[in-house]
Amino acid sequence: MDRPVGAALRRRVSGARLARALRRARTAGPAALAERFALPLLAAVTALLLALLFYYPIATVFVDAVVEGDRVTFGPLAEVLTDEFYLVRVLGFTAYQALLSTALSVALGLPGAWVLARFEFRGRETLRSVTMVPFVVPSVLVAAAFYATFGANGTLNAGLSALGLPELDLLPSLGAILVAHAFYNAPLVTRVVAAAWESVDAGAVETARSLGASPRRAFRDVVVPQLLPAVLTGATLTFVFTFATFAIPLALGGSQYATIEVFIYAARRQLEYGRAASLAVLETGVSLSLMAVYLRYERAQAAERRDTRGLIRRSLWPESWTRERALRRLAIAGYAVVVALVFVAPLASMIYASVSVDGRLTLDAYRFLLERQATGADFQVKPFPAIVNSLLFGAATLALALPLGVAMGVLTTRRFRGRWLVDALSMAPLAVSGIVVGLGLLRGLVFGVEAFGYRFTVTGAVAIVAAHAVGAYPFVVRTVAPPLDRLDRALVESARALGASRARTVLDVELPLVWPGIVAGAAFAFAISIGEFDATVILAEGGGTDTMPVAVERFIGRRLGPATAMGTVLLAVTAASFVVIERVGGEFRG
Amino acid sequence: MTDANGRSRRRFLRAVGAAGVAGLAGCSAEPVAEETTSEPTDAGGTAEPTAGTTTGEPTESMADTLVVATYPPFVNAPSTSPGAWLKEEFESEFDATLVYQTPDSELNYYIERAVQGVDFEADVYVGLDTGQLIDVDSQRGEGQFTGPLFAEAGDIAGGDAIKDGLRFDPQSRAVPFDTGYVSLVWNATMDGGEFAAPETFEDLTAAEFGDDLIAQNPTTSTTGEAFMLHTIDAFGTNGYLDYWERLQDNGITVLGNWSDSYSAYLNEEAPMIVSYSTDQVFASTEGQDLDKHQIRFLNDQGYANPEGMARFADSDAPRLARRFMEFMLRPEIQAGIAQRNVAFPAIADAPLPEDYAQYAKEPPESVTFTYDELEANLGTWTDQWARRFAGG
Numbered sequence: 001m002d003r004p005v006g007a008a009l010r011r012r013v014s015g016a017r018l019a020r021a022l023r024r025a026r027t028a029g030p031a032a033l034a035e036r037f038a039l040p041l042l043a044a045v046t047a048l049l050l051a052l053l054f055y056y057p058i059a060t061v062f063v064d065a066v067v068e069g070d071r072v073t074f075g076p077l078a079e080v081l082t083d084e085f086y087l088v089r090v091l092g093f094t095a096y097q098a099l100l101s102t103a104l105s106v107a108l109g110l111p112g113a114w115v116l117a118r119f120e121f122r123g124r125e126t127l128r129s130v131t132m133v134p135f136v137v138p139s140v141l142v143a144a145a146f147y148a149t150f151g152a153n154g155t156l157n158a159g160l161s162a163l164g165l166p167e168l169d170l171l172p173s174l175g176a177i178l179v180a181h182a183f184y185n186a187p188l189v190t191r192v193v194a195a196a197w198e199s200v201d202a203g204a205v206e207t208a209r210s211l212g213a214s215p216r217r218a219f220r221d222v223v224v225p226q227l228l229p230a231v232l233t234g235a236t237l238t239f240v241f242t243f244a245t246f247a248i249p250l251a252l253g254g255s256q257y258a259t260i261e262v263f264i265y266a267a268r269r270q271l272e273y274g275r276a277a278s279l280a281v282l283e284t285g286v287s288l289s290l291m292a293v294y295l296r297y298e299r300a301q302a303a304e305r306r307d308t309r310g311l312i313r314r315s316l317w318p319e320s321w322t323r324e325r326a327l328r329r330l331a332i333a334g335y336a337v338v339v340a341l342v343f344v345a346p347l348a349s350m351i352y353a354s355v356s357v358d359g360r361l362t363l364d365a366y367r368f369l370l371e372r373q374a375t376g377a378d379f380q381v382k383p384f385p386a387i388v389n390s391l392l393f394g395a396a397t398l399a400l401a402l403p404l405g406v407a408m409g410v411l412t413t414r415r416f417r418g419r420w421l422v423d424a425l426s427m428a429p430l431a432v433s434g435i436v437v438g439l440g441l442l443r444g445l446v447f448g449v450e451a452f453g454y455r456f457t458v459t460g461a462v463a464i465v466a467a468h469a470v471g472a473y474p475f476v477v478r479t480v481a482p483p484l485d486r487l488d489r490a491l492v493e494s495a496r497a498l499g500a501s502r503a504r505t506v507l508d509v510e511l512p513l514v515w516p517g518i519v520a521g522a523a524f525a526f527a528i529s530i531g532e533f534d535a536t537v538i539l540a541e542g543g544g545t546d547t548m549p550v551a552v553e554r555f556i557g558r559r560l561g562p563a564t565a566m567g568t569v570l571l572a573v574t575a576a577s578f579v580v581i582e583r584v585g586g587e588f589r590g
Numbered sequence: 591m592t593d594a595n596g597r598s599r600r601r602f603l604r605a606v607g608a609a610g611v612a613g614l615a616g617c618s619a620e621p622v623a624e625e626t627t628s629e630p631t632d633a634g635g636t637a638e639p640t641a642g643t644t645t646g647e648p649t650e651s652m653a654d655t656l657v658v659a660t661y662p663p664f665v666n667a668p669s670t671s672p673g674a675w676l677k678e679e680f681e682s683e684f685d686a687t688l689v690y691q692t693p694d695s696e697l698n699y700y701i702e703r704a705v706q707g708v709d710f711e712a713d714v715y716v717g718l719d720t721g722q723l724i725d726v727d728s729q730r731g732e733g734q735f736t737g738p739l740f741a742e743a744g745d746i747a748g749g750d751a752i753k754d755g756l757r758f759d760p761q762s763r764a765v766p767f768d769t770g771y772v773s774l775v776w777n778a779t780m781d782g783g784e785f786a787a788p789e790t791f792e793d794l795t796a797a798e799f800g801d802d803l804i805a806q807n808p809t810t811s812t813t814g815e816a817f818m819l820h821t822i823d824a825f826g827t828n829g830y831l832d833y834w835e836r837l838q839d840n841g842i843t844v845l846g847n848w849s850d851s852y853s854a855y856l857n858e859e860a861p862m863i864v865s866y867s868t869d870q871v872f873a874s875t876e877g878q879d880l881d882k883h884q885i886r887f888l889n890d891q892g893y894a895n896p897e898g899m900a901r902f903a904d905s906d907a908p909r910l911a912r913r914f915m916e917f918m919l920r921p922e923i924q925a926g927i928a929q930r931n932v933a934f935p936a937i938a939d940a941p942l943p944e945d946y947a948q949y950a951k952e953p954p955e956s957v958t959f960t961y962d963e964l965e966a967n968l969g970t971w972t973d974q975w976a977r978r979f980a981g982g
Binding site for chain 2: 085089090140143144147148151152153154169171172247250251254255256257258262263265266268269270271357358368372377379380381442443447448537538540550554555556557558559560561562563
């Protein structure tokens with residue numbers, strides 16, 4: 001029996017009613033009591049955690065936008081909002097490049113989802129795991145790798161001139177920004193859409209076909225509507241991420257292409273907190289509105305779906321060739337070339353940079369890492385502790401973000417009024433940039449809160465985990481909510497009818513059914529934790545809390561070797577971690 | 591499935607349990623001290639004068655730990671950095687422990703803490719420039735600090751050896767310990783070995799140098815700011831924006847920070863970059879081709895960026911901090927810092943090795959703005975630049 005929790009939440013719990021409910025519950029036993037209050041309790045705990053770890057810290061930053069010298073004046077905010085330069089030029093350009101970046105990411109990500117979801121080949125699972133890798137590559141390395149690949153003297157031009165083709169000068173340019181954004185976000189689109197594609201009901205397609213629809217028509221009328229929400233999820237997230245982008249335009253676009261985040265960073269650096277906060281409010285406002293609009297759309301789209309049987313994957317190498325099959329394989333081959341150029345070439349260039357100086361091969365960079373590990377002073381960043389820290393923070397992020405995300409997923413799949421608002425607020429961490437989150441946590445938690453004559457503070461490490469978990473849990477929500485939504489209520493009800501307790505049903509029926517979503521969410525949470533830089537660096541005080549991306553940044557100097565070597569280690573450690581996460585998740589699938 | 595489920599439940603509980611313990615261990619609550627005003631009976635514990643710099647000395651016992659705050663590359667560069675060597679030298683002579691703090695947001699880290707009224711441990715800051723000092727003072731001007739962040743250096747031994755023109759703090763809190771010159775670095779192997787950098791700012795905008803220069807954004811980078819200030823010195827506050835427009839028309843590339851732009855330069859994106867005139871020091875020790883690391887002083891000038899050190903006003907170890915500053919100014923230490931930090935010493939008679947001068951180039955004439963000029967204008971100049979340039 002699944003209680004209509006929406007109704008429970010909507011109901012105003014007056015004292016008398018509460019007493020009545022308690023009385024009723026007591027006569028029914030403690031299990032029923034727990035069941036009745038489990039969800040509201042879950043909601044309360046989740047809300048409290050979010051308020052503590054996110055909303056309070058962020059509020060401390062945003063206060064700067066409206067308070068001047070202890071008086072609420074809205075002065076700094078008004079100043080930015082009435083400035084045509086910020087409102088038109090900066091905001092306009094930021095939105096423009098985010099739109100183009102989103103289009104490119106979707107265009108590049110969709111074929112990947114098609115290949116992953118519809119074809120069977122060796123290494124498919126592994127390929128799926130490594131789609132998370134771009135997420136963790138520090139932007140400094142992406143910049144260096146893009147210059148090494150697409151720059152005037154890069155690999156691409158070397159290849160072109162070897163073929164006798166004219167050389168291209170691609171950097172810096174708006175195009176470079178867009179391709180780098182696609183590098184980060186197309187895998188996200190691929191992953192989200194592939195997951196949706198895999199859960200398309202084969203029965204529905206077969207029904208359409210048996211009713212006389214052509215394959216094309218069946219695809220358009222049955223498959224596409226089921227993919228659309230996932231495509232829009234990917235597109236919305238990409239837009240929000242590229243709207244709040246900072247390091248990539250700064251490194252690859254040159255300063256003509258400065259985004260709003262670049263201005264936030266510069267204002268913060270010049271200690272113009274009022275301006276930084278006002279711009280952050282503007283940025284967050286746009287991202288959050290977009291997210292809210294999208295979530296309303298998604299809710300309108302969501303239809304009750306039953307347990308489904310997935311489409312059968314075709315072999316990548318067909319047993320017999322037809323013209324159409326050959327054309328499709330040709331298209332996949334063409335796509336593979338593009339993928340190699342956009343994803344593999346920059347990563348390969350980075351790895352090559354770690355083993356070469358001026359064109360000759362050397363392991364000096366790795367020797368530097370070993371030396372730094374062996375003889376580095378306490379106050380210097382060493383590779384091994386950075387790896388350990390990254391893994392620990394990643395694990396702690398999982399421990400916090402998974403329950404938080406699953407709880408929020410459960411809550412947001414119930415029907416109640418104003419759900420889209422709860423949804424939007426719970427997704428808000430994605431709309432706030434790492435710099436603002438880091439600054440908020442620094443001022444809100446690390447500096448501490450004064451109450452009852454005490455100053456409550458948390459250490460940098462805890463604040464870092466909080467920042468990572470807050471940034472990561474919306475991904476868990478996004479991957480867990482759809483399967484939860486689609487869960488067959490009949491299964492739950494049968495389990496209860498056969499005498500299983502509510503908790504037992506959750507553990508034995510519901511959890512296994514949504515497990516693939518939880519695993520995907522875990523991979524996202526881990527990737528975000530491993531790759532996070534902005535908030536980490538604000539919160540890490542060099543007190544033994546440096547992570548791998550921080551180490552990469554510290555190892556940059558007048559040569560790229562040490563940083564790229566550390567970057568290669570980062571790639572290796574994370575790629576291995578994702579494969580482990582997916583394998584661990586695999587035990588639930590079969 | 592049940593078995594696997596059970597295993598995962600235990601794993602889940604373990605993970606949650608561990609996070610709970612870590613959470614508890616990472617939080618603390620301490621009684622809030624009485625609001626500290628200028629009263630000498632503050633909660634700091636160690637009795638020390640708040641304003642005077644030298645008067646407290648006879649009664650104060652020598653503290654045994656000195657916390658030195660600095661920017662990360664000072665202790666942590668992948669090549670050479672003076673941090674470890676300085677710590678060793680200092681500790682071998684003084685009966686004290688030197689501890690480094692290297693927050694990534696550099697001096698802003700301490701300014702933010704001071705503004706929020708949160709204690710910090712650092713005694714000395716090493717590596718601040720005029721712009722940062724102005725940041726400190728502009729915050730205090732708004733009355734958010736209860737006192738000045740830095741104390742006056744006072745009369746420190748070796749201070750009179752500092753070269754003329756390097757002292758940048760009118761209130762004598764910051765003491766210069768080294769200086770760098772921002773200049774062009776260029777690659778003579780480009781254009782088939784034909785490339786040669788222009789001699790003047792004017793020539794830089796000539797068509798033949800189109801797309802040839804990489805610079806940095808003044809709002810996010812120190813070298814970028816120095817180069818912009820150099821153009822203001824050359825063209826005046828009314829002319830520099832027009833000059834930048836000409837640079838932009840000529841295809842200048844402005845990237846976010848020094849490391850992004852230097853990696854673009856190393857990838858031979860362009861034959862010239864705004865960088866430091868000590869560029870060859872590192873290239874030579876690495877055995878790199880010096881033709882790729884030529885130095886050009888436009889208009890025979892380099893923009894001087896002296897680095898200073900200053901003692902935090904509420905340091906628990908003011909006497910040790912002063913000893914440290916004096917130690918930093920000693921000729922042999924000055925030579926050591928210069929070589930390891932790849933910069934010029936702040937004093938004239940530092941015993942540098944002969945080949946150092948061969949690789950570290952000093953401009954015929956150095957240009958720099960004073961504290962007062964920058965305090966009045968720096969914010970406006972950078973904002974104007976950002977608006978004009980980013981609008982393009």
